[in-house]
Amino acid sequence: MADTTELAAVMRRHAPAEGMLDTAIDGINLIRSDTPTQPIHVVHVPALCIIAQGSKTVRLQGDTFTYAPGQQLSVAVDLPLSGEIIEATSDHPYLCLKVDLDPLMLAAMLKEAGVAKPSSDHSGRGLAIGLCEQDVIDAATRLVKLLDTPATAKILAPLAIRELLYRLILSGHAEGLRHIAFADSRLRRIGLAINWITRNFREPFAISSVAAAAGMSPSSLHAHFKAVTALTPLQYQKRLRLQEAQRLIYAGTMDAASAAFHTGYDSPSQFSRDYRRVFGAPPIRDVTRLRQSGADLEVAV
Numbered sequence: 220m221a222d223t224t225e226l227a228a229v230m231r232r233h234a235p236a237e238g239m240l241d242t243a244i245d246g247i248n249l250i251r252s253d254t255p256t257q258p259i260h261v262v263h264v265p266a267l268c269i270i271a272q273g274s275k276t277v278r279l280q281g282d283t284f285t286y287a288p289g290q291q292l293s294v295a296v297d298l299p300l301s302g303e304i305i306e307a308t309s310d311h312p313y314l315c316l317k318v319d320l321d322p323l324m325l326a327a328m329l330k331e332a333g334v335a336k337p338s339s340d341h342s343g344r345g346l347a348i349g350l351c352e353q354d355v356i357d358a359a360t361r362l363v364k365l366l367d368t369p370a371t372a373k374i375l376a377p378l379a380i381r382e383l384l385y386r387l388i389l390s391g392h393a394e395g396l397r398h399i400a401f402a403d404s405r406l407r408r409i410g411l412a413i414n415w416i417t418r419n420f421r422e423p424f425a426i427s428s429v430a431a432a433a434g435m436s437p438s439s440l441h442a443h444f445k446a447v448t449a450l451t452p453l454q455y456q457k458r459l460r461l462q463e464a465q466r467l468i469y470a471g472t473m474d475a476a477s478a479a480f481h482t483g484y485d486s487p488s489q490f491s492r493d494y495r496r497v498f499g500a501p502p503i504r505d506v507t508r509l510r511q512s513g514a515d516l517e518v519a520v
Contacts, residue, residue: 221289221356227271229363230314238515239317243369244376246319247362253309257512260301260462260498262417265320265399265410267387268292269351269359273313274306277346280449284348289356291387295320295395296345296410297417298448299458316359318380322407325388325400328381334388336401345395345406345447352390358383408433409447412440416452420459421483426452460484461497466516468506475502 234240234251274287278301307313362379365372398406415432429452430440444452464478479490498505
């Protein structure tokens with residue numbers, strides 16, 4: 220397994236406090252936690268996450284993934300995930316590098332490098348755990364080290380990000396990243412469907428409208444959408460509603476009934492039942508638990 224000792228040391232220097240830290244490099248975040256956490260639900264955007272220290276468990280519906288130092292999580296489309304840090308102490312904190320993914324940038328990079336479109340289309344989940352080869356970890360370390368010299372980072376950071384993603388894709392441990400780079404790939408089409416649902420999640424919709432946005436037949440969309448997200452389009456919509464409602468209640472912006480109506484529910488009682496089924500407790504009890512634990516709803520994976 221690749222050695223992440225130097226990467227962890229650099230990250231700890233630039234992430235002195237817990238939470239998700241925005242950096243001077245666009246699209247790059249450092250995540251730190253000094254303690255294990257409660258499960259936290261978020262919609263995770265396409266990104267590459269590399270753990271330098273500690274470990275975490277991530278859940279997508281019924282699928283559970285655990286990753287540790289020297290491993291990476293690649294998320295190819297927006298996915299409703301829950302995550303909990305399972306190994307972290309103040310002396311040995313959880314440290315994770317998050318790199319946002321831009322399909323257009325990936326496409327241009329692969330074209331320039333002469334990387335061909337995969338011969339078979341993607342048929343699995345929209346996320347994957349894989350081992351990081353040492354040259355991937357070394358590229359990640361060089362990227363984070365640029366934070367030491369902000370003036371240099373402005374010039375070299377885009378090149379460092381390209382190098383990191385290029386080495387990762389060539390390593391074969393992030394198959395989905397190749398697929399989202401090609402506009403006619405099935406995974407990219409599912410991403411279009413997800414974007415449509417995200418824009419319209421508060422309103423009822425017909426599956427034919429989502430299929431049209433993705434350029435797929437309704438039957439093909441339904442089958443491949445569930446293969447990628449572990450949810451049907453309507454279940455995905457419900458999950459977006461519930462997670463947005465949880466965020467609003469947690470922030471103190473709305474009470475449970477108001478959050479239910481704001482996110483598209485007609486019945487507060489149905490909202491409460493769905494909420495409990497997904498989060499394991501009624502809204503007020505769940506949010507109280509999250510507040511008592513000091514949860515950061517942005518930091519799930």
